[in-house]
Amino acid sequence: MALLQLFITASIPVLKVLLITALGSYLALERVNILGEETRKNLNTVVFYVFSPALVGTNVAQTITYDGMIKLWFMPVNILITFIVGSVLGWILIQLARPPPHLRGLILGCCAAGNLGNLLLIIIPAVCKEKGSPFGVPDVCHTYGMAYASLSMAIGAIYLWSYVYNIVRISSKRSTQDSPQSLKEPSESNQIEPQSKSKNCLVRMFQILNLKTIFAPSTIGAIVGFAIGVIPQIRKLMIGDGAPLRVIHGTTNLLGDGAIPALTLIIGGNLLKGLRGSGIQKSIVVGIIIVRYVFLPLTGILIIKGALKFGLVHSDPLYLFVLLIQYTLPPAMNIGTITQLFGAGENECSVILLWTYVFATVSLTLWSAFFMWFGARQV
Structure with a gap:
């Protein structure tokens, strides 16, 4: 496949995202005020609790089976590696830029956590439908691509809410650690008996884990989807033209179709805030851009090449493309x-x-474009 054709194929889905994002920014302007801040919050609530879980659950249920899970075992590991490498690079950036303490969790989070759900759910189907795509028949590509993207979204949500949530929470509290109330706590806790101390430790442990945020609606949707897809008896009841409960799957699928356009419009509206600026150091912004778009992709290429060499992943061009693109997302x-x-x-x-x-x-x-070429060469 010619490099120019690869570039065109790769640019189309990104341009689609950009156009819908621009529309979201326009609708969020004060003079238009169709997608104002309150509207975005309400729409985001609907997306968070209804559209996204429906989208993730239906795609996982339709395409993930027990055998498929065995083949895709490397994806959770790969996403974990992106978080670890991003965190290390973010820590280096913090040492160089010396930001205020309350921003350190934000910087680590931006370097570690990529948009593993929304963008993949937009980019993968668009790439599959483009002429000259190296991923084979569009319908088959779309089916498996959505499964990969849905699994990525579910795993990414678990890592995001269990890791980034807590590092931002910890860094945001650093400015209040020296308050009078916080200074009293150690002396008061010293008077508590050991059995009461044990109870407090358990309570604090559960507060740190914050299971409510780890099991976000999209994660619950993924769990339900896994159960439907992996258990044959349930799958036969809900998936397929002759399934007795196919109306449930069809209704959920209809709800999930609203997630992608709604999410992209919200992204555009939220990005409008950035135009107003803030006092953040330019070096921090530049550093995050370099981490996410230079060092992480290069690291990803080395890791996936190593995984291929040791037989940890199968040489499916679409699967390799998804694994690699996970290192390149904003x-x-x-x-x-x-x-x-x-x-x-x-x-x-x-x-x-x-x-x-x-x-x-x-x-x-x-x-x-490079990852398409790379994946096609591995076949």
């Missing part, structure tokens, strides 16, 4: 939601998201 949009929850670095996060998503249009196109 920061997860839910990081903005997390900063809003704790009131730590909300404006700075908007600026980071704005510029990383602007540069993503170029980076994703270039890396996607």
Whole structure:
């Protein structure tokens, strides 16, 4: 496949994302006020609790089987590696840039957590439908691509809410550690008996784990989808033209179709905040862009080449493309939601998201074209 054709094939889905994002930004303008801040919050709530779980659950249920899970075991490991490598690079960036303490969790989160759900759910189907795609028949490509993207979204949500949520929470509390109330706590706790101390430790452990955020609606949707897909008896009841309960799957699938356009419009509206700017150091923004679009993709190529050499992954071009693209995505949009929850670095996060998503249009196109070529060579 010619390099120019690969570039065109890779650029189309990115341009689609950019156009819908631009529409979202336009609708969020004050003079238009169709997608204002309150509207975005309400729409985001519907997407979070209804559209996204439906999308993830239906795609996982339809395409993931027990045998398929055995073949895809490397994807959770691969996503974990992206978080680890991104965190290490983020820590190096913090040592170089010396940001305020309350922004350190934000920087680590932006370097570690990519948009493993929303963008893949948009990019993969668009790439499959393009002429000259190296991934075979469009319908088959779409089916398996959505399974890979849905699994990526589910795993990414677990890592995001269990890791990034807590590092932002910890960094946001650093400014209050020296408050009078916090200074009293050690002396008071010294008077508590050992058995009461044990109870407090258990309570604090569960607060740190915060199971409610780990099991976000999309994660629950993925778990339900896994159960339906992996257990043959349930699968026969719900999946297929002759399934007795196929209306449930069809209704859920209809709800899930609203997730992608709604999510992309919300992204555009949220990025508008970044245009107003903040006092964040330019070196931090530039550093995050370099981490996510230079060092992480290069690391990903080495890791996937090693995995292929040792037989850890099968040489399916589409599967390899998804594994590689996971290293190239801009920061997860839910990081903005997390900063809003704790009131730590909300404006700075908007600026980071704005510029990383602007540069993503170029980076994703270039890396996607290269990854298509790379995957096709492994067959």
